[in-house]
Amino acid sequence: MLRRIHHAAIICSDYTKSKRFYVELLGLSIIAEHYRAERCSYKLDLALPDGSQIELFSFPNAPARPSYPEAQGLRHLAFEVDDIHSCKTELEMKGIQLEDIRTDEYTGMKFVFFADPDDLPLELYERALPNDK
Structure with a gap:
């Protein structure tokens, strides 16, 4: 049975800008950070105080969100x-x-x-x- 949400994954357009936003401005803690050269992609695992996580990804040329x-x-x-x-x-x-x-x-x-x-x-x-x- 499902127990809770473990993480939400977000793909960003500017990794440095988004990392600063989630870590410095919102105050999430860094669990791990990896650069995946074969994908030209970063994966940053962030934690909230209750243990839930956000995975922040960067991918080259990811499409923009269609509407808000x-x-x-x-x-x-x-x-x-x-x-x-x-x-x-x-x-x-x-x-x-x-x-x-x-x-x-x-x-x-x-x-x-x-x-x-x-x-x-x-x-x-x-x-x-x-x-x-």
């Missing part, structure tokens, strides 16, 4: 955060543009969208905290 954000395939990648307002402020201070915070009409939870260097839609989603009693 309603192309077939992965719609967006969401990251859970404790405090959406402080995370949004921190990313904006690093020069990342984010949309306005919205509230999910079904769950009542707050979320906000932004994009990586290749306009891949990313989301911050505020986690539900247990009720204090």
Whole structure:
């Protein structure tokens, strides 16, 4: 049976720019980095604090995403955060543009969208905290 998502794989157009975005700006940890000469391709394994991972790939002449954000395939990648307002402020201070915070009409939870260097839609989603009693 499926247990959890282990990783999401992203193909970028500019490896150096995307590596900086995910490592320096978003704060993901590098697990491993490999250059695959036969493919002219980098593979960078990145970790989030819960152990989930992102694989960042570079391939020469990879086609661009067809539209934003309603192309077939992965719609967006969401990251859970404790405090959406402080995370949004921190990313904006690093020069990342984010949309306005919205509230999910079904769950009542707050979320906000932004994009990586290749306009891949990313989301911050505020986690539900247990009720204090």
